Amino acid sequence: MRQFTAVVNPTAGAAATAAAALLALARLLREEGAGLRTEYSRSLAHARQLAREAGQEGRIVLAVGGDGIAGGVGGALSGTDAVLGLVPAGRGNDFARALGLPRDPAALARVLLHAAPRPVDTVEVSSAVHDRTVVLGSVYAGVDALANRHANRSRLRGSAAYYAGGLRAVTTWRAARYRVTVDGEELTHTGYTVVAANSGYYGSGRLVAPDARVDDGLLDVVLIREAPRRLFFALMKELRTGAHVHRPQVRVLRGREIRIAADREVPYGADGEVDAVLPVTVRVLPEALRVLY
Structure with a gap:
């Protein structure tokens, strides 16, 4: 037994x-x-x-x-x-x-x-100022990391904490200019966030990367670019179902190693913990962990 x-x-x-x-x-x-x-x-x-x-x-x-x-x-x-x-x-x-x-x-x-235990991918996270760590779900850099920081300090529970944190973060956010490198190919991105997702969900049930799979050896990279605030709030609602990925303001890439940098101090988080700022490098570790599910 x-x-x-x-x-x-x-x-x-x-x-x-x-x-x-x-x-x-x-x-x-x-x-x-x-x-x-x-x-x-x-x-x-x-x-x-x-x-x-x-x-x-x-x-x-x-x-x-x-x-x-x-x-x-x-x-x-x-x-x-x-x-x-x-x-x-x-x-x-x-x-x-x-x-x-x-x-x-x-x-x-x-x-x-x-x-029976089944293999899943994990995510290696490293930066110049933080020790290498490994997480399971996702790494996100931008307004969502700021929202998560607010949620972690909130007395509210569950989705209410994330919603309140999101409102507070969006009202003070100004678009960041990112440099995102996916498997060696660099692109620029101006907007709200960059998410490297192993799991499709983050932020208490928001389906940020609907096609992400925990065992495919890849990370889904979701980029949400600059948009009017009213449109961003509509995007936030669409995160509940994953419909946001059909918006022209959203781009989804896939890769094994992602580096995220920005033109200013932008927070990033991993699996609900936010205590660092960009730049960060994220790499998938295929089938590195056995899980019961």
């Missing part, structure tokens, strides 16, 4: 939500004879350490929380033989959404107990 180690989100408020989500799941796993050990991490770096140690012991590592903890734990296990399971209990849960994971504890327990 499978042996699990659950690594719980270190953020104080989120930890309570994650613990509640894990409680019902834990009972179901143990009733089937599975072993479960729970680790409460002190920081994202500590969560990565706990994940690596559990993986080295041959245990399945459960990332309990949202996209930040999923990306941190998944990134720590990337390139190893360890297996990752996700317990979506955060604000966005976008990578879990892309995998089609259920929120219902009984249905999720069946996946964790019986699904």
